[in-house]
Amino acid sequence: MASHRSAQLLVALVCCACIPWAACSEIFPQRTPGEKLYRKRCASCHGIDARGNTLKYMSNAKADLTDDTWYNGQGSDAMAMVIENGVFGSMPDNKDLSQEEIRQIVEHLETVIEKSRSLY
Numbered sequence: 001m002a003s004h005r006s007a008q009l010l011v012a013l014v015c016c017a018c019i020p021w022a023a024c025s026e027i028f029p030q031r032t033p034g035e036k037l038y039r040k041r042c043a044s045c046h047g048i049d050a051r052g053n054t055l056k057y058m059s060n061a062k063a064d065l066t067d068d069t070w071y072n073g074q075g076s077d078a079m080a081m082v083i084e085n086g087v088f089g090s091m092p093d094n095k096d097l098s099q100e101e102i103r104q105i106v107e108h109l110e111t112v113i114e115k116s117r118s119l120y
């Protein structure tokens with residue numbers, strides 16, 4: 001029993017020694033609350049990068065959040081409204097989230113949009 005445990009410890013130690021710090025943050029990323037919510041509730045349609053290029057919304061231009069075309073109003077207040085109320089027939093509402101959580105999603109979305117724009 002004791003040797004079993006020390007073998008486990010050894011494996012754990014070797015693994016930790018082999019993973020450089022940079023890779024650690026890749027494997028165990030520190031996600032903000034907004035990013036966690038976005039991944040859980042939005043990414044399946046809009047994509048991790050917010051370009052809307054997902055199997056679910058492929059070629060629906062309105063699901064691309066990185067373009068300059070806003071069908072439901074521009075700016076963080078308009079985004080918060082869409083997130084809370086959804087879009088009839090296209091996007092589910094998020095009325096179960098608090099205003100604080102919605103604000104966190106908007107904040108995350110804004111950084112994602114900025115990043116995506118600088119990449120493409």
Ligand code: HEC
Binds near residue numbers: 038043078090109
């Ligand atoms: C079921 C798929 C789906 C999910 C889940 C979803 N969306 Fe959407 N979203 C859409 C579609 C489709 C549209 C385009 C609606 C329209 O105007 O016809 C849209 C529109 C939007 C818009 C407005 C875009 C514009 O051009 O005005 C924003 C902002 C947005 N979504 C953010 C989010 C966020 C943030 C989440 C997560 C909380 C989310 N969406 C979840 C499908 C989805």
